Every structure is written in structure tokens, then in C-alpha cells.
Amino acid sequence: MSLTVSASKHQKLLCIFQSSLVLRHFSSEQTLSLSPQQQQKDDSIVNEAVQLLQIPDNDWNTAQLNQLLFSDPVPSPRLVFQIARRLPSSSQAFKFLQYLQIKSSSPDTEALSSTFQAIFELASREPNSRKNLYDLYKTSKKWNIPLTINSITLLLRCFGRNGLVEESLILFNELENSLKNTHVRNVLIDLLLRAGRVEDAFEVLDEMLLPEFDCPPNDVTGGMGTVIKLVIFCLN
Numbered sequence: 001m002s003l004t005v006s007a008s009k010h011q012k013l014l015c016i017f018q019s020s021l022v023l024r025h026f027s028s029e030q031t032l033s034l035s036p037q038q039q040q041k042d043d044s045i046v047n048e049a050v051q052l053l054q055i056p057d058n059d060w061n062t063a064q065l066n067q068l069l070f071s072d073p074v075p076s077p078r079l080v081f082q083i084a085r086r087l088p089s090s091s092q093a094f095k096f097l098q099y100l101q102i103k104s105s106s107p108d109t110e111a112l113s114s115t116f117q118a119i120f121e122l123a124s125r126e127p128n129s130r131k132n133l134y135d136l137y138k139t140s141k142k143w144n145i146p147l148t149i150n151s152i153t154l155l156l157r158c159f160g161r162n163g164l165v166e167e168s169l170i171l172f173n174e175l176e177n178s179l180k181n182t183h184v185r186n187v188l189i190d191l192l193l194r195a196g197r198v199e200d201a202f203e204v205l206d207e208m209l210l211p212e213f214d215c216p217p218n219d220v221t222g223g224m225g226t227v228i229k230l231v232i233f234c235l236n
Helices: 007-020 036-053 062-069 077-085 090-103 109-124 129-142 149-161 165-174 182-194 198-208 219-235
Strands: none
Touching: 036 062, 036 077, 062 090, 077 090, 077 109, 090 109, 090 129, 109 129, 109 149, 129 149, 129 165, 149 165, 149 182, 165 182, 182 198, 182 219
């Protein structure tokens, strides 16, 4: 299928899409509930760690950090995520990630992935996020640190808002199949439609409709499918 869209029709289609489609954003990663005692302990560790990490990294009290974070074998992914996301900048959170890598002879991959998620969140709110986020993504890939589902959807949405549609497709195509779930595909379809990339969006949706596909469409996908049909109708 080949779709050619004039500038005026492209704008019209975007208006149709934006007025008729409401994509519900939700997290597909469950948050574990903690006992009040464990929650209080974790909050205390997070507060103390953030205070220690807000000074220049060459002045960090690493002995105190080590005692605080590694009294258990390794800090939990939830704990390091909460610490990293409360730091003032993505660069400081990135240095915290490097500290975790150096400290542990066998770093917990899930903890590193959670820390990178916090880095992405911080970077998305900073100037130059358009370039920095993609550079951070390439770093995570170079270091073989898997992305969380929340990291993937955050990156896709930020790339889409910044007009980095090709980068969004590169990210999606480089993902392991196990990470290309329904939620991730819905986010990708959403940004492709907003960018006027109807044919690309249709291909993603079409794959989800295959009988052997493990991540079938849900009600959110169904709403976008209706929009795709409307757009194609307008093009004919």
C-alpha cells in the first residue's frame, strides 16, 4: 500500500487524529507493595543517599555510601530507582549508575535498568533532551543494559514529541521481541499517526492482528485502528 499525503491533507489528518483519539497512558510494570516497616527503612536510605550524592562526585563519602547501600548483598532495583530519580540532574544520576557498576563485581542488571529509567526521566525534563535522550539510549545499548518497559515508552513518546520518528523506529526495531508488547506497540502506533506516518502505523497494527502474534490488540489499539481506517478513507 502506498500513501501519498499532500501538506494540506496531512494537516487535516492530524486534526482528525488528535480530535478523535485519546490514548490512555498506563504503566505495564507493576509496583510491588512493601510492608510499612520496609517502606520506612527504604525511605530513610533514599533520603540519606540523596544527601550524600548531591555533592560533587569527587567529594562523595564512598565509605558511607557503601555501608548504606551494600549492607545487604545488593540494593534493590526499586531502591536505586528512587535514589536516582531524586537527584538534581541526569548527569548526577548517570554518575550514580557508574558508581553502582564499579562497586559491584557482578552488577544486578535489573537495578541498572531501573537506574537508567530514572536517568531517562530526568533527561526528558532538561534542555537538549532531544539529543541527550538518544545518546543515553545508545549508551544503554552499548553497555548491554536492558531497557524497562517504562523506559521504552518514555523514550518513544519523547522522540515522537521531538520529531525523531526515525529514531523511534530504530529503537523499536532494536528491541528484543519479548519487549515489544501491546502497550509498547500502542505507543509506537500513536506517535506514528501523530507524525502522519499512516502506512508505518498500519504495518505495526497489521502485525498485531496475525493469529500467531503473542501480543494481540486491546481496546486502546482498537481505538487507533478506527482512526487508521478513517485516515485511509480520507486518502481515497
